[in-house]
Amino acid sequence: MTVRRLSAGLVAAALFTPGLAACNASGTPTAGSSASPSVSASGTPASGSGAPASGSAAPGSGDAKQALLASTREISNGNFRFTMSGVGSTAEGRVHEPTQSAEMRVTIGKPTDDLFMKLDLVHYKPDSWVKVELGGTTASSVPGVQKLNLGKYQHLDQTRIKGNRNLGFDFDKVDPAGSEVLTQGITEVRQTGDGAYAGTIDVSKAAEAGSVDPTVITALGAQAKSVPFTAKLDPQGRLSEMVIQIPAAGQSKAQDIRITYSDYGNATAAQKPPADQVVEAPAELYNLFN
Numbered sequence: 001m002t003v004r005r006l007s008a009g010l011v012a013a014a015l016f017t018p019g020l021a022a023c024n025a026s027g028t029p030t031a032g033s034s035a036s037p038s039v040s041a042s043g044t045p046a047s048g049s050g051a052p053a054s055g056s057a058a059p060g061s062g063d064a065k066q067a068l069l070a071s072t073r074e075i076s077n078g079n080f081r082f083t084m085s086g087v088g089s090t091a092e093g094r095v096h097e098p099t100q101s102a103e104m105r106v107t108i109g110k111p112t113d114d115l116f117m118k119l120d121l122v123h124y125k126p127d128s129w130v131k132v133e134l135g136g137t138t139a140s141s142v143p144g145v146q147k148l149n150l151g152k153y154q155h156l157d158q159t160r161i162k163g164n165r166n167l168g169f170d171f172d173k174v175d176p177a178g179s180e181v182l183t184q185g186i187t188e189v190r191q192t193g194d195g196a197y198a199g200t201i202d203v204s205k206a207a208e209a210g211s212v213d214p215t216v217i218t219a220l221g222a223q224a225k226s227v228p229f230t231a232k233l234d235p236q237g238r239l240s241e242m243v244i245q246i247p248a249a250g251q252s253k254a255q256d257i258r259i260t261y262s263d264y265g266n267a268t269a270a271q272k273p274p275a276d277q278v279v280e281a282p283a284e285l286y287n288l289f290n
Helices: 063-071 073-077 179-184 204-209 214-225 283-289
Strands: 079-086 089-096 101-108 116-124 127-135 153-155 186-193 196-201 227-233 239-246 255-262 278-280
Touching: 063 073, 063 179, 063 186, 063 196, 063 227, 073 079, 073 179, 179 186, 179 204, 179 239, 204 214, 214 227
Parallel strands: 153 278
Antiparallel strands: 079 089, 079 255, 089 101, 101 116, 116 127, 127 153, 186 196, 196 227, 227 239, 239 255
């Protein structure tokens, strides 16, 4: 099994790959496996489509799109908390650029799946650590699983993860979902309430952002150019929630990808693991993520 893109800015691509949470040890999706129910977002239009009404502002020409573009600027300051969820997987964490630190907890699948994974990643420049938990009915078949399920943080050799987006963290690209890129892909949008918006988005942009796996976008075909979304801004006009409502395509079921941001300017530094809870990462860890 290869787990892809677990860095900030790209973690969502790993989280929201249909079938990842229900794959066997060789990485092949299990026949008949199904994703967990998609997460519904509050504030979704009653029609369920999220599509804008006729007469919506053309991209780039309305105040609604400008508000959404402006709403992502604070993210680049790198001081916030975030969550992401979809297709039975979740991620949550914080970014604290002032101390060049970040933390995220990732859960992919559930214990009853063929393969279940939990990751606790801590970055405190120039160091990184990850604690891994592998479970599920086929976890024992993963090479070196005994050296991975240690219940301790594994210190990462930076020379071995340089350029590796699975385990690294780029403080020049601090957004775990690439929301700035996503909002640039909006094709139609209207304001539906105080700080609430709905419209459509070209999710082919989401591959660049890291929020949707490219195989899902390919399966969507022409539908990828106009996928419903909703968004909410906080009272200061900063993005607090975006929900992309991916329709069913190919073998992939419909799903909602939900991204939230909070604690702008108030996130705290990540905590380095205690020394007695740290071991050096074995070769099996690097092999798992490469």
